[in-house]
Amino acid sequence: MTPLVYAELRRIAGRYMQRENPGNTLQATALVNEAFLRLVDVTGVRWQDRAHFFAISAQMMRRILVDAARASGSGKRGGGAVRLDLNESIDALPEPDSRLVDLDETLESLAQFDARKAKVVELRFFGGLRVEETAEVLKISPESVMRDWKLARAWLMRELSR
Numbered sequence: 001m002t003p004l005v006y007a008e009l010r011r012i013a014g015r016y017m018q019r020e021n022p023g024n025t026l027q028a029t030a031l032v033n034e035a036f037l038r039l040v041d042v043t044g045v046r047w048q049d050r051a052h053f054f055a056i057s058a059q060m061m062r063r064i065l066v067d068a069a070r071a072s073g074s075g076k077r078g079g080g081a082v083r084l085d086l087n088e089s090i091d092a093l094p095e096p097d098s099r100l101v102d103l104d105e106t107l108e109s110l111a112q113f114d115a116r117k118a119k120v121v122e123l124r125f126f127g128g129l130r131v132e133e134t135a136e137v138l139k140i141s142p143e144s145v146m147r148d149w150k151l152a153r154a155w156l157m158r159e160l161s162r
Contacts, residue, residue, distance in 0.1 A: 035060040051133045058127030117152040
């Protein structure tokens with residue numbers, strides 16, 4: 001793995017790990033390594049460009065963390081599950097700490113009726129992609145990305161507050 005690619009993957013992993021509970025034993029380096037191992041096993045993907053590669057990488061990291069959260073919280077609802085502060089990452093939304101698993105499930109619900117909006121959230125929130133990079137990956141205009149981002153955030157906040 002080239003140093004530039006590794007540095008970018010570490011940046012993405014670092015964003016994820018900032019949201020983790022202090023007691024979490026998984027480190028950004030381990031998250032990058034696990035994601036890389038999964039990327040090596042991926043077959044049949046036609047990498048479009050740099051943004052596409054990092055979007056897939058971010059999605060892999062999200063899956064790793066959600067799987068870990070589900071495994072640690074399987075004993076009882078909330079039992080040691082990974083917590084996520086939406087205030088830091090989605091433009092100071094008023095939601096206090098929420099579980100990563102809850103956000104993942106809510107994002108999956110959003111994807112059921114609007115896959116593009118869910119993908120925008122995944123790329124921007126989890127992948128740390130800028131508006132322009134997200135637009136490039138999804139092949140839509142930056143204005144459409146911003147519109148989807150705003151609507152998806154409002155929908156997610158409503159669903160998560162229930």
